[in-house]
Amino acid sequence: MDSKNREIHRSELKLTPVGIVKNDQKEPVLVAESGGLKWQAGNYNHGLRDTVSELVIDPEYNDCLEGIEGFSHLLVLYWAHLVEHDGRLLIKVHPMGRKDLPLTGLFATCSPARPNPICAIVVRLVDRKKNILKVQGLDAIDGSPILDLKPYNPGYYPADEIRVADWMEQIYRERKGKI
Numbered sequence: 001m002d003s004k005n006r007e008i009h010r011s012e013l014k015l016t017p018v019g020i021v022k023n024d025q026k027e028p029v030l031v032a033e034s035g036g037l038k039w040q041a042g043n044y045n046h047g048l049r050d051t052v053s054e055l056v057i058d059p060e061y062n063d064c065l066e067g068i069e070g071f072s073h074l075l076v077l078y079w080a081h082l083v084e085h086d087g088r089l090l091i092k093v094h095p096m097g098r099k100d101l102p103l104t105g106l107f108a109t110c111s112p113a114r115p116n117p118i119c120a121i122v123v124r125l126v127d128r129k130k131n132i133l134k135v136q137g138l139d140a141i142d143g144s145p146i147l148d149l150k151p152y153n154p155g156y157y158p159a160d161e162i163r164v165a166d167w168m169e170q171i172y173r174e175r176k177g178k179i
Contacts, residue, residue, distance in 0.1 A: 032087020
């Protein structure tokens with residue numbers, strides 16, 4: 001990479017949240033530490049797919065929400081705001097903090113601990129009242145800044161012949177699809 005591209009590559013971006021998450025999940029499920037990820041077993045709502053959260057969108061974006069109720073699902077991008085600086089320096093982790101799973105490059109996981117703790121998830125849109133969207137299945141914790149919303153359109157995200165790592169298949173089997 002030449003010096004001009006390196007400069008652009010390392011420049012900081014300014015992101016402005018469009019809203020905030022409101023729910024009962026007050027603590028992160030995984031805590032990123034300099035040594036890796038630590039599972040916070042007592043802090044996880046096991047009914048995640050059934051949990052309803054509110055996305056409180058800044059009223060200045062009300063017009064941006066027009067027509068959103070025509071979609072059953074949304075792609076939510078949010079900032080994992082409680083990931084400490086040391087957690088953003090991780091290179092490899094044991095997925096979900098489990099030492100029985102292989103040490104894996106961070107970008108090959110869905111861990112919130114990453115250089116830019118941007119998380120993405122598809123959720124079901126349950127209801128909209130003005131600037132408040134009720135969604136089901138959000139894995140963000142209370143207070144997480146919302147970076148963006150997009151309608152989920154399977155045509156934009158084609159997914160033929162999906163392959164996942166063996167360790168992720170193991171997690172699916174153990175949880176019997178309860179992710």
